[in-house]
Amino acid sequence: MPIDSKTTDNENIKQIICIKWGTKYGADYANKLYGMVSRNITPPFRFVCFTDDTTDVRSEIECQPLPEIDYPMPVGTSGQWPKSRLWSEKLGNVEGDVLFLDLDVVIVGNLDVFFEYKPEKEVVLTRNMTNPLEKLGQTSLFRFPVGKLVSLQKLFATDPQGIAEKYRFEQRFVTRHAPGGVEFYPRRWVRHFRFECKRSFPLNYFLPAKLPKDTRVVIFAGGALNPPEAIEGRYRTEYPNDAKEHIKLLKTSETAKKRPFRHLRHFILPTPWVEKYWRE
Known part of the structure; x- marks a missing residue:
């Protein structure tokens, strides 16, 4: 069980944070993330979700408003x-070291x-294998540590559009400008599903x-392939999860016709271990 943040010294607990905005990810994602954390961490711990919508978020999750910005x-x-x-x-009433999870x-x-x-x-990051x-x-x-990256925010605020276009991804900006530099976790601990778990053609x-x-954590960064698609066996939500139907698209889909090998590579079978772990 999580601890009461009001009565426990934050230096003695493990603090997990996540952020949920807009409609792309529903409460089920936050709820399942909490469930996975609670089964894979030694207490005491604290789980905080910064969000603009607390609807249906399980009671064990400590919801706090999105941090305010002026850019x-x-x-x-x-x-x-x-x-x-x-x-x-x-970050609200959170202080000290935090571990952020998508x-x-x-x-x-x-x-x-x-x-x-x-x-x-x-500042310790996962290594980007893309x-x-x-x-x-x-x-x-x-x-x-909360507040360690405030210099990045101040720099970003001077030209959000220009910086985003220059660096493309926020992790590149963090890697290049984090005060004191960054360290990387061992590669084997965190794996990218599309690049390190999905089978290559034709084994897929x-x-x-x-x-x-x-492996301790599998990430689904980038693309439309997320845990629900991995469980069903769909590289994209709109793709069929049947191999024959997927191959048939080479005749009926203009996109598949233009890049046939890419299309063939973008097929996965249902992934039982994702279903096993990705639950409340």
């Missing part, structure tokens, strides 16, 4: 720049190590996605 969000760009709210000097991650192992790893390093030749962090899971038509050894 516009960029438009027509990549990345999840609303996460810049987390760079504020204050709503769409799947937790498959114990989280304690993410708090214990290199405590002398303040650009293996670039020393780039991933903010689907990262640890930082015969075998479900794998779960690499020593």
Whole structure:
């Protein structure tokens, strides 16, 4: 069970935070994330969700308003720049070190190590494997002290649109400008579903996605493939989850005709282990 943040010293507990805005992710994502955290962490812990909609969020989750900002969000760009709210000097009544988790991650192992790893390093990111030749962090899971990244927010506020267009993704901006630099968690702890779990063609038509050894968290950053699609066996919500029907699109879909190999690669079988772990 979570602790009472009003009576417990934050330095002695593990603090998990997430952020939920808009309508892309419903309360079920926050509720399942809490469930996975509670099964994979040594108490005491605190779970805080910064959100603009608390409807149907389970009572164990400590909901707080989205941190206020005084700059516009960029438009027509990549990345999840609303996460810049987390760079504020204050995050509600949360103080000290926090471990941020995206709503769409799947937790498959114990989280304690993410708090214990290199405590002398303040900002620790997941390694981004979509650009293996670039020393780039991933903010689907990262640890930082509240207020440590306020300089990033101040810089971003000077030109949100321009900075978003220059850096494309918020994690590149964090990696490049975090005060004191960043550290990376061991790669084996956090895996990217599309790049490190999904089978390559043609094995994707015969075998479900794998779960690499020593994985603790699986991320679904980028694209339309999230845990529900992985469970059903759909690379995209609009794609069929039947191999024959997927292949037939090569004859009926103009998009598939233009890039046939890409289309063939974008098929997955249902993934039982995602269904096993991604639950309340």
